[in-house]
Amino acid sequence: MTPVQRLSSALVAIACLTVACGPGAQPSATSGTGPATSAAAKPTTAPAAAPSSAPAAAGSPSAVAKPASSPAAASSPVAAASPSAAPAAAVPSITGPAPNEAKALTGAGSTFAAPLYQKWFSTYAGITGVQINYQGIGSGGGIQGIQNQTLDFGATDAPLSDDQLAAAKGGPIFHIPTALGAIVPTYNIPEVGNAKLKFTGETIAGIYLGTIEKWNDPKLVADNPSLANVDQDIVTVHRSDGSGTTFGFTDYLSSVSPDWQQKVGKGTSVDWPNGLGGSGNPGVAGEVQQNPYSLGYVELIYALQNNLGYGMVKNQAGTFIDPSLDSVTAAAANSSSNVPPDLRFSIVNAPGANSYPISTATWILAYKNMTDQSKALAMARMLWWATHEAQQYNKDLQYATVPDPLTKISETFIKQINVGGTPVFPEP
Amino acid sequence: MVTVLAAAAPVLLAGIVVLLVIDALPAIQRFGFTFFTDSTWNPVSEHFGAAAYIYGTVVTSILALVIATPIGVGCALFLVEYAPMRLRNPVSFLIELLAAIPSIIYGLWGLFILAPVMRGAVEPFFKATIGPLPGIGALFGGPVIGRDLFVAGVILSIMILPTVTAVSREILRAVPTTQREGMLALGATRWETVQKAVLPYARSGIAGAAILGLARALGETMAVTMVVGNSSTKITPSLLTPGYTMASAIANQFTEADKAIYFSAIVAVALVLLVVAIVMNVLARLLVWSVARGPSATAVRAG
Numbered sequence: 001m002t003p004v005q006r007l008s009s010a011l012v013a014i015a016c017l018t019v020a021c022g023p024g025a026q027p028s029a030t031s032g033t034g035p036a037t038s039a040a041a042k043p044t045t046a047p048a049a050a051p052s053s054a055p056a057a058a059g060s061p062s063a064v065a066k067p068a069s070s071p072a073a074a075s076s077p078v079a080a081a082s083p084s085a086a087p088a089a090a091v092p093s094i095t096g097p098a099p100n101e102a103k104a105l106t107g108a109g110s111t112f113a114a115p116l117y118q119k120w121f122s123t124y125a126g127i128t129g130v131q132i133n134y135q136g137i138g139s140g141g142g143i144q145g146i147q148n149q150t151l152d153f154g155a156t157d158a159p160l161s162d163d164q165l166a167a168a169k170g171g172p173i174f175h176i177p178t179a180l181g182a183i184v185p186t187y188n189i190p191e192v193g194n195a196k197l198k199f200t201g202e203t204i205a206g207i208y209l210g211t212i213e214k215w216n217d218p219k220l221v222a223d224n225p226s227l228a229n230v231d232q233d234i235v236t237v238h239r240s241d242g243s244g245t246t247f248g249f250t251d252y253l254s255s256v257s258p259d260w261q262q263k264v265g266k267g268t269s270v271d272w273p274n275g276l277g278g279s280g281n282p283g284v285a286g287e288v289q290q291n292p293y294s295l296g297y298v299e300l301i302y303a304l305q306n307n308l309g310y311g312m313v314k315n316q317a318g319t320f321i322d323p324s325l326d327s328v329t330a331a332a333a334n335s336s337s338n339v340p341p342d343l344r345f346s347i348v349n350a351p352g353a354n355s356y357p358i359s360t361a362t363w364i365l366a367y368k369n370m371t372d373q374s375k376a377l378a379m380a381r382m383l384w385w386a387t388h389e390a391q392q393y394n395k396d397l398q399y400a401t402v403p404d405p406l407t408k409i410s411e412t413f414i415k416q417i418n419v420g421g422t423p424v425f426p427e428p
Numbered sequence: 429m430v431t432v433l434a435a436a437a438p439v440l441l442a443g444i445v446v447l448l449v450i451d452a453l454p455a456i457q458r459f460g461f462t463f464f465t466d467s468t469w470n471p472v473s474e475h476f477g478a479a480a481y482i483y484g485t486v487v488t489s490i491l492a493l494v495i496a497t498p499i500g501v502g503c504a505l506f507l508v509e510y511a512p513m514r515l516r517n518p519v520s521f522l523i524e525l526l527a528a529i530p531s532i533i534y535g536l537w538g539l540f541i542l543a544p545v546m547r548g549a550v551e552p553f554f555k556a557t558i559g560p561l562p563g564i565g566a567l568f569g570g571p572v573i574g575r576d577l578f579v580a581g582v583i584l585s586i587m588i589l590p591t592v593t594a595v596s597r598e599i600l601r602a603v604p605t606t607q608r609e610g611m612l613a614l615g616a617t618r619w620e621t622v623q624k625a626v627l628p629y630a631r632s633g634i635a636g637a638a639i640l641g642l643a644r645a646l647g648e649t650m651a652v653t654m655v656v657g658n659s660s661t662k663i664t665p666s667l668l669t670p671g672y673t674m675a676s677a678i679a680n681q682f683t684e685a686d687k688a689i690y691f692s693a694i695v696a697v698a699l700v701l702l703v704v705a706i707v708m709n710v711l712a713r714l715l716v717w718s719v720a721r722g723p724s725a726t727a728v729r730a731g
Contacts (some may be wrong), residue, residue, distance in 0.1 A: 140684020147686065164686060233571040240658035242684025264472075269684060271470035276575050276670050279680060290467025290539070291574060 092426050094385040097128045097394045102380040108135040109142015109155030110247045111281040113362040116179055116397050117155065120390045127385075130378050136280055139244015140268045146173065146365045152375060154365040157244025158268050159344035168367075174413040175343045175363040178386050182323035182401040183248050183358040186303040187295045188288050189215065191230050195241040197311040198320045199221040201256025201349075201357070204313070207295060208236055208253070209260060211276045215293060222312050223320075230293070236289075237287045237296035240277025243266040248360035249297045253349040256357075297358075300324075300398050317359040318347055327356035328400040338405065345411055366417065373419045380417045380425035387411070433703040444509040445702065452696035454689060463696060469660040469677075476693035481488040482700065483663045484577060484671040489645040491581030491667070492588055497638045499585075500592030507593075509622055520597065527590035535654035538583045538627055545573030546582070551668060569666040575657035578667040583651050584614055588641035599633030599719050600626060629719070636715030640669065646701065674701045
């Protein structure tokens, strides 16, 4: 390319910048690698970029890419170039592949969110071509994996403690909330079937502590007359692996039962006084399904998919609430006042008339300082997609979407993901 | 070259032991001997005691041995002494096929077929007949769930049966025919020959076969994990309580041991398992060799 071509392409680029980004221009948004690549790309794409970038003042890089869209590199330099035109006020959207991003990522952790992530990541592969391999091994495994940097990202329903954050080998970790869900008490009682039983914090704690041993215990019958004739021992099922679902469940029990707090406490793995252990949410659902008169705790979608009966739980306001999308959303809305800035929040036992008490959020854990440019870009784009476009898939799988104020904070985190001090998102 | 390759195996074994010892050291230093006697396993308060796991492993393995040894030795006797010639090879082959089945298949079979049968028929039967008896009745106390040490023991017995049968068969074949001929010449029946000449001669070898089976039962993970209940509760005498074995505890908790002491405690459990398995194997081999080598002082004394 001749110097004249280079000069003319630079002039066109400047023209695009001023036209498209007039109102809220942030010239500093251009990253260090910006000028070189954009200058190199201009001759091939300037005609396409000029007319389309003006109307696309929202600054969507992929929207600019579409007119010139082809799987070939022609479109990608535009995508690379025009985000430098995207001002901080605009929200980029991920609708196509990006150059220089890694084509594969590995993550593991929460089985609580596994059904959702499986849906997300297969959709994401279709959109961007990035294959994300996710394994549901329990939040404990996800936490350990991200600490030891054996995974690109971890998934957990239990936020990291300060000790766990300090033990992370790659530096600071961001908690990006991706969904909210309900942990439901699920049971297999032939006489009751799928009818909704009513539980309170005290009765659940009593069952798991062993003080309530039979289904026709007076405390249970008081709320559930249909249990009066069920003279059977309760078989409790818990998680045998390190689990964020356990963390949320024991967090709830610790906050409603001082006895539980003292004897067992909360954690991803606790010393259960009794019961069987199942591995993962699917394991617990399986054990409940196979053992009559058993009680377990799983994420709502597992109870629905396995056609297991699940019960209502009494909340702080005194109402028995059916676990559902709406009651979880209400719990999140009513807990918004005590969300710490690093988004390590808890929404169990939320106040409010319609809040489901055993609600929990689930997070993706990502390092702030990464070393591999292509992986960092792929991570940042995936996280952006997860917190924006992907939220539309939550509802069908009975997960609540993340409230907007929290998404705004997630956005600031994602934009801080950097390699060597240079943020990777929005793309240079 | 060949020496180097041959030396690789002991070096590897030594390396594994050393690695385990290094990783287990923090837990052993912190908990000392109580690690083996305390049954509280509490990750929240970082208090670890492996007694419940050791108990679960020992109980399931001994139960497996108790069930598998008579059946295995009986099969071996049938194959060596009583079976028609044309049946010997097919039946041996079928028994050895049991050893070829992957253990996860045993786990699935146990989960979906054996456990419901145990819960529905076998365990209530034992509970009703032996449960009310004093003393021994405590073995069958508690509610019948179907995920307990008893079911795990039964599955393990099926898994070690081929080992016990195959080794016993070799041992019984190694008994010299002169011993049998001598008994027959004296007018003994076939059963008396077996009982008084063959079995006493093969006694130490059969013990070796049983211990080899035990060694396999100790380390069996997947099949046991699916039916044992995975519950680290207090040690009770009942076989009908959900329990935990060392191998399944390690498998279930290894990935999520996020604290260093937790990880170290799990490695300490692995070390115990390894040491026990090595000791059992060495003992078994010595016993088996002592018979296979030929007539020995023990045989003369036993005769």
